[in-house]
Amino acid sequence: MSKHPGDRRDGHPVARFVALLETELAALVDAPTWSLDPATTADLVPRLAGLVAGVQELEARVVGHAGVLDLPASIGARSLAVWLARTTRVTGAEASRKARLAGDLAAHESLRVAMAEGRVHGEQAKVIAAAVGDLDGEHFSWREKAEAHLLDEAAHHDAHDLKTLGRRILETLDPDKADEHEARLLEAEEARARKKARFAMWDDGEGLAHGRFTLPSAQASMLRKALTAIAAPKHVRAEHGAGTYDHERPTPEKLGLAFGEYVERYPADQLPAMGGVNATVVVTMTLDTLNGGLAAAHLDTGLALAPDQARRMACEAGIIPAVLDGAGHVLDLGRRRRFHTPAQRLAITLEQQHCQHPTCTTPAAYCHTHHTTPWSQGGTTNTHDAVLLCPFHHHQTHATGDTHPLRT
Known part of the structure; x- marks a missing residue:
């Protein structure tokens, strides 16, 4: 029986539903599933997934209302997520996820209804809300159409595929702006990722080292x-x-x-002795991207890269570019760029000593050697056409196109 029988008679419709659900679930605690035949089992699994999604939507709606009523203040909690974790005994991470879902559904009515009806689940709702929220500026008016399109696609794709479709949503709505939109999203995502990079390692004293990295x-x-x-x-x-x-x-x-x-x-002799990176990968990009265009580049593993990151890697990391023309034909494959020699690097270090950005004094040992005339535009590898830039300002140079005068 329900712990709150009064809810079934004269309570709010939501309270009556919860009381009924409690009663019915309690009756099924000992119900065997071994007697379900294959056809019934296969039918019940997706139906239950839809019901769970509907209940999660209802929970999100009630959680959002708890925020409106400022229930966190009743126990001195600093946020809705903290109140939810304390009230329901879930972890802080799970409480934060539920609080974000409540906000997402409150901001996207069509998405909320679809989840209430069991047509999308929580993972899908999260990526759809994020993709629609990324449409701003001149594309703000496309949000309703984008949401409807992604809700239709949710019937055929999981959350991972929906994220990819969401990033490329303008291919359907505004093809002329699709590449620029995807590149901007990738740049923001990669900037967040760089800030969260971590590496930690420790030895257990028994012949093993353990570690974690991001x-x-x-x-x-x-x-x-x-x-x-x-x-x-x-x-x-x-x-x-x-x-x-x-x-x-x-x-x-x-x-x-x-x-x-x-x-x-x-190979120890390949470790960077005076800064720089040492990765060799195959990047596929259009010639326009290599020369400063906005279309995304792609690793041979299939991962998409923001164009500025691809150009930064091409400048320093010994990248092997697969440069394509507009029709997708290979223009150049396997042409490895030339590094500055150790002697050139030493001469540049003696002359410049540190990062050449006017506001930076990062020592030369921690700097990259940057071509002032981009290699993709005919720049040469010599001591006259090179400046030392720390990793931060090297990235900024490729991201913004800024040039920095040599110090005197």
């Missing part, structure tokens, strides 16, 4: 590709005799061993 998706994609190449299934007959094969996909254990091998194999 990397931007682009660099994580490079690491994943390198480890997969080492741990990938391969013929092992050379080591274990004829007829011996390794068919398994890389397990966490194999990837861990691959990471150790990756560290051991990394």
Whole structure:
């Protein structure tokens, strides 16, 4: 029976529903599921997912109302999420997610109704609200159409695919602005990712080191590709005799061993001695993007990059560009850019000593060597056409196109 029987007789409709649901669920506590046949089971799973979505929408609506009533203040909580965590005993992260969902649904009525009807679930609602919210400025008026389009697509795509579709929503609504819109979103996402990058490692004293890291998706994609190449299934007959094969996909254990091998194999003479980075990847971009255009670039792993990050990497990281024309034909593949030699780097260091941005004194050892005339525009690798820039100002130079006069 419901803990609140009065709700079923004369309470608010929401209270009556919750009381009824409590009663019905209590009656099913010991109901066996083994007697469900395959067809019924297959039918019930998506129906239950829809019901859960509807209940989550109702919960979000009530949580939002708790904020309107300022219930957090009744216990001295500093936010709705803190009040929710305390009241329902969920973690702070989960409470924050629920509070954000309440705000998203309150701001998007069509999305709220779709979730109440079980047509979208919480993950999908989150990415749809984010994609619609990203339409601002001249595209603010497209929000209603974008929301309707993504709600239709939610019937066929999961949250991951919806995020991609949301980022490219203007291909459907305003194709001429689609590339610029996606590039702007990628730049903002990558800027947030750089601020959250972390690495921590500690030794347990028993022969093992443990660690945690947070990397931007682009660099994580490079690491994943390198480890997969080492741990990938391969013929092992050379080591274990004829007829011996390794068919398994890389397990966490194999990837861990691959990471150790990756560290051991990394050539010490290739480590940057005076700053710079040392990654070699294949980036596919249009010639217009390489020369300063707004379309996104893509790693050969499929990850999208903001154009300014691709150009910054091309300047410093030994990138192998696959440059395409407007029709998608390869113009140049495998042309590796030339680094400044150690002797050139030493001469530049002796002359400039530190970052050449007027407000920065970062030592040369921590700076990148930047071509004042972009390599993509015919710049040459010499000591006269180079300035030292710290990673921050190097990124800013490629992101904004600013030029910095040499110090005297």
